[in-house]
Amino acid sequence: MTTSSLKLKDLVNKDIRLAPGHRMCQGCGAAIVVKMALLAIDKPVVACSPTGCLEVTTCISDYTAWKIPWIHSAFENAAVTLAGVETMYRALKKRGKISQDMTFVVFAGDGGTYDIGLQSLSGVMERGHDLLYICYDNGAYMNTGTQRSGATPLGASTTTSPAGSAVPGKLQTRKDIVKILAAHNIPYVAQACPGHHPDLMRKVQKAVSISGPKFINILSPCHRGWRSKADDAITISKLAVSSCFWPLYEIEQGVTRLTHVPKEKIPLEQFLRPQGRFSHLFRPENEWIIREAQKQIDAEWDLLNKNSCNTENG
Amino acid sequence: MKKMTAVTGNEALAEALRQINPDVCAAYPITPQTDMMQRFADFVADGLVDTEMMLVESEHSAMSACIGASAGGGRVATATSGPGLALMWEMLYVASGMRCPIVMPVINRALSAPLNIHCDHSDAMGARDSGWIQLWSENAQEAYDNLIMAFRIAEHAGIRLPVMVCMDGFIISHSVGVMDFLSDDKVQRFVGDFTPQEALLDIERPVSYGPLIVTDQYHEYKKAQNEIMDSVFAVTEAVASEFEYLSGRRYGLFESYRLEDAEIGIVVLNSAAGTCKDIIDEARENGVKVGLLKPRLFRPFPYTAVADALSHLKAVCVLDRSDSFGAFAPLFAEIAASLYPREQRPVLLNRIYGLGGRDFMPEHVEAVINEMMDVVSRRIAAMPKKYISLRQYY
Numbered sequence: 001m002t003t004s005s006l007k008l009k010d011l012v013n014k015d016i017r018l019a020p021g022h023r024m025c026q027g028c029g030a031a032i033v034v035k036m037a038l039l040a041i042d043k044p045v046v047a048c049s050p051t052g053c054l055e056v057t058t059c060i061s062d063y064t065a066w067k068i069p070w071i072h073s074a075f076e077n078a079a080v081t082l083a084g085v086e087t088m089y090r091a092l093k094k095r096g097k098i099s100q101d102m103t104f105v106v107f108a109g110d111g112g113t114y115d116i117g118l119q120s121l122s123g124v125m126e127r128g129h130d131l132l133y134i135c136y137d138n139g140a141y142m143n144t145g146t147q148r149s150g151a152t153p154l155g156a157s158t159t160t161s162p163a164g165s166a167v168p169g170k171l172q173t174r175k176d177i178v179k180i181l182a183a184h185n186i187p188y189v190a191q192a193c194p195g196h197h198p199d200l201m202r203k204v205q206k207a208v209s210i211s212g213p214k215f216i217n218i219l220s221p222c223h224r225g226w227r228s229k230a231d232d233a234i235t236i237s238k239l240a241v242s243s244c245f246w247p248l249y250e251i252e253q254g255v256t257r258l259t260h261v262p263k264e265k266i267p268l269e270q271f272l273r274p275q276g277r278f279s280h281l282f283r284p285e286n287e288w289i290i291r292e293a294q295k296q297i298d299a300e301w302d303l304l305n306k307n308s309c310n311t312e313n314g
Numbered sequence: 315m316k317k318m319t320a321v322t323g324n325e326a327l328a329e330a331l332r333q334i335n336p337d338v339c340a341a342y343p344i345t346p347q348t349d350m351m352q353r354f355a356d357f358v359a360d361g362l363v364d365t366e367m368m369l370v371e372s373e374h375s376a377m378s379a380c381i382g383a384s385a386g387g388g389r390v391a392t393a394t395s396g397p398g399l400a401l402m403w404e405m406l407y408v409a410s411g412m413r414c415p416i417v418m419p420v421i422n423r424a425l426s427a428p429l430n431i432h433c434d435h436s437d438a439m440g441a442r443d444s445g446w447i448q449l450w451s452e453n454a455q456e457a458y459d460n461l462i463m464a465f466r467i468a469e470h471a472g473i474r475l476p477v478m479v480c481m482d483g484f485i486i487s488h489s490v491g492v493m494d495f496l497s498d499d500k501v502q503r504f505v506g507d508f509t510p511q512e513a514l515l516d517i518e519r520p521v522s523y524g525p526l527i528v529t530d531q532y533h534e535y536k537k538a539q540n541e542i543m544d545s546v547f548a549v550t551e552a553v554a555s556e557f558e559y560l561s562g563r564r565y566g567l568f569e570s571y572r573l574e575d576a577e578i579g580i581v582v583l584n585s586a587a588g589t590c591k592d593i594i595d596e597a598r599e600n601g602v603k604v605g606l607l608k609p610r611l612f613r614p615f616p617y618t619a620v621a622d623a624l625s626h627l628k629a630v631c632v633l634d635r636s637d638s639f640g641a642f643a644p645l646f647a648e649i650a651a652s653l654y655p656r657e658q659r660p661v662l663l664n665r666i667y668g669l670g671g672r673d674f675m676p677e678h679v680e681a682v683i684n685e686m687m688d689v690v691s692r693r694i695a696a697m698p699k700k701y702i703s704l705r706q707y708y
Binding site (some may be wrong): 044045046048055056059060061062066067068069070071072073074076077080081082083084085086087088089090091092094095097098100102119120122126127198 | 338364365366368369370371372374375378379380381382383384385386387388390404405408412450509514515516517519521522523525526527528531573
């Protein structure tokens with residue numbers, strides 16, 4: 001299959017299928033993720049979003065920012081809603097009522113993926129529907145005002161895990177959603193971030209070229225929830241990668257491959273510091289959390305290196 | 315010549331689905347619906363239909379998949395029972411709000427707790443405000459006929475709403491009855507091709523489904539949804555008269571049985587109506603002027619026509635196979651609302667029977683008739699709501 005160029009000079013001439021005028025916050029990571037992903041796909045796309053920031057800001061009656069067919073039905077079921085569309089596509093194609101090729105993509109936040117939507121997502125992956133599920137992971141329920149989710153990192157202060165005098169923010173670590181999806185033995189699972197856009201777009205391009213269920217977890221900085229500067233999304237997502245908080249890798253047909261190895265692995269602190277949600281961790285009584293988080297990230301990074309086909313240990 | 319067959323209710327409905335051969339069918343197993351979907355899965359496995367089946371991981375996902383598939387632009391069916399319908403509840407409103415003409419047999423079952431797999435109507439009654447059209451069926455023949463007609467009503471250009479076809483769990487779904495199947499050809503011609511409207515898969519004309527609507531329009535949207543329901547009566551009747559031409563079987567919005575000259579009447583849904591009609595025939599032989607009204611179209615509810623059929627009576631007992639705890643039961647509430655505007659109206663009794671599959675026996679009907687006669691002759695005062703067919707423990 002021929003894939004189109006991901007060079008900037010070519011990308012700038014492409015139509016962005018999420019129109020301007022949507023109501024996402026300035027500097028929102030999710031909007032960047034959706035635009036990058038759509039730019040990487042050449043085929044007609046049918047998209048689906050669960051209830052959440054992206055959904056409420058892109059389609060408010062009578063307006064829609066989606067230049068492509070798009071559906072939202074509820075919060076916990078984006079995967080299966082789109083699987084229903086994809087199944088109808090196969091039915092109508094079989095019966096000769098549709099001839100075009102189409103690609104099916106879910107854009108869902110971490111709440112709709114890690115938590116309330118996990119059952120429906122797991123079912124869709126197990127049944128082998130031909131769709132790409134992209135999670136834009138901002139680590140909390142941002143649409144309802146930054147409540148903790150299964151994706152919220154250890155120590156983060158959210159509105160339901162606030163840093164108080166007795167409890168210093170979220171005391172649990174994040175679910176490893178990529179491993180959970182990989183355990184479904186689907187053909188392609190990856191992790192990406194908008195700070196490394198060629199890597200992100202290559203992964204999307206590769207995913208849609210493979211038939212069957214695919215999953216990409218994409219870091220999606222949210223300055224409202226992260227208490228960071230509005231123009232810091234790309235900078236912070238790069239720090240997430242350099243600190244190995246957010247390794248860039250893919251698991252294709254069961255083979256793990258790092259797609260980016262930081263030249264110098266920076267301390268986690270540097271990723272945490274620009275974000276107000278972690279500011280309480282820098283108080284002496286809470287510094288143990290940073291040490292604990294660093295330990296966990298080091299261990300995960302080591303394990304990932306061990307399991308990767310393209311590292312010295314792998 | 316008609317070919318009569320002996321089948322269970324579930325077999326009859328599976329057969330209707332085979333004849334209709336929907337584009338997509340998403341389902342999750344639940345007693346007593348399971349054996350219907352198993353039969354349909356056999357048809358898929360044997361190539362008797364080419365429906366794409368989605369065997370999902372929950373009823374919530376079954377309805378979500380149906381919504382996606384229906385929005386995609388094709389014919390969609392599913393089926394469920396009791397707790398399965400309850401789990402779908404959120405998505406039922408989405409299906410009707412998005413005008414998805416999904417057709418769903420509901421094999422009526424009680425709701426937990428305590429756990430009970432047997433028949434009552436709590437499931438469908440809990441979904442009565444969800445914007446779905448509801449057709450109710452006394453036996454396998456009616457359920458089969460209703461299911462075929464349901465596709466025509468759901469997919470009618472002016473309606474485009476989901477329809478549930480209710481049939482009593484076990485009592486009908488698992489009991490063998492006599493059936494007159496229509497030929498495949500007749501059914502297929504009657505149901506016709508699916509005409510997509512605003513299909514999500516029409517890539518040349520992209521549409522967005524499921525917008526956010528805030529306070530400026532939501533209220534008007536819901537008013538519009540209510541107005542569509544007004545046109546369901548005429549479409550249901552038109553489809554029924556076409557179906558009568560095809561099958562020789564006549565269906566109204568409700569069945570009226572020996573009501574014209576009656577003094578007292580019973581109102582009841584689904585299979586219990588059969589028992590009631592037998593006892594009514596016996597009572598008639600003894601000179602008791604009793605009749606019956608069996609609603610078929612429960613949503614939307616034909617208030618005026620029902621009032622016309624009942625207002626001349628002296629007493630009416632509404633038998634409900636579900637309850638609204640601390641309030642009158644659902645069917646009773648509709649009958650009372652129908653009759654309230656009439657100056658002449660019967661005394662109304664609400665009797666709860668048959669919950670969780672409790673047998674509804676001829677003596678229960680006799681007792682209800684006797685009680686109405688006592689009320690009419692003022693030997694006893696009417697007690698509005700009461701459970702009947704209770705076991706006597708103490």
